[in-house]
Amino acid sequence: MDARFLGIAALVETPPVAVVVDVMRAFTVAAWAFGQGAEKIVLAxxxxxxxxxxxxxxxxLALKDGPPAPGFDAVNSxxxxxxxxLGGRTVVQKTTAGTVGALAVKESSLVLxxxxxVAEATARLLSTRRSDTVTFVVTGEDGQxxxxxxxxxxxxxxxxxxETDSAEFLRRAADSRAAAELAEGVRQGVHPDDVELCLELDRFPFAMVATLEGSLMTLRPHEAV
Structure with missing residues (x-):
């Protein structure tokens, strides 16, 4: 598999297969929403x-980055x-980077x-699809x-x-600027456990697939086989 790693601004053409990554915190939050019973997530x-x-x-239920705001039910934590x-409910999510990255590749044939x-489930789904080229969209800090x-x-x-060992990858994430900003309270709408929860490897057994349903980019869980 030819893996390419690009920031959102570097997406000059629509990749056939895209994996949009936002660890801290959009797609950790999305996974928790499904874990709490949400049926689907609409990416605004x-x-x-x-x-x-x-x-x-x-x-x-409407959810956003930052502090609580009128009209929104929850924050991105x-x-x-x-x-x-969230049993059976639909969540509307708008974040600074994650949802922007997913919408940037909405025309791709497969968007995860x-x-x-959800790392292991995502890798298993990619493996079963046997894609020759996969573009990983690195959403935070302009791809950095x-x-x-x-x-x-x-x-x-x-x-x-x-048999890839996760330790070094998790260490890099734990030492990242985003982790420091969350831990130090630089970002708003934060729970003290957010960093730990974002680094909880394979907490959920599903991948998350985004597809256009009408005009809306909609995220749903997909159990990896």
């Missing part, structure tokens, strides 16, 4: 679109979301959204976020080398 283009979708569907019962918490790059490289390695 903007905060305004998220609020419009919420207005049209009052039973949907796995530590805060893990206590919320990933973090360490080491937690996202480490996770992308780990997943890529797991596709071809089943």
């Amino acid at each position: 283009e903007s905060l305004d679109e998220a609020l419009e979708l919420k207005a049209r569907h009052p039973d949907w 796995p530590g805060l979301l893990r206590s919320v019962d 959204c990933a973090g360490f918490v 976020a080491d937690e996202d790059l480490a996770c992308a490289q780990y997943i890529a390695r797991r596709v071809t080398e089943a």
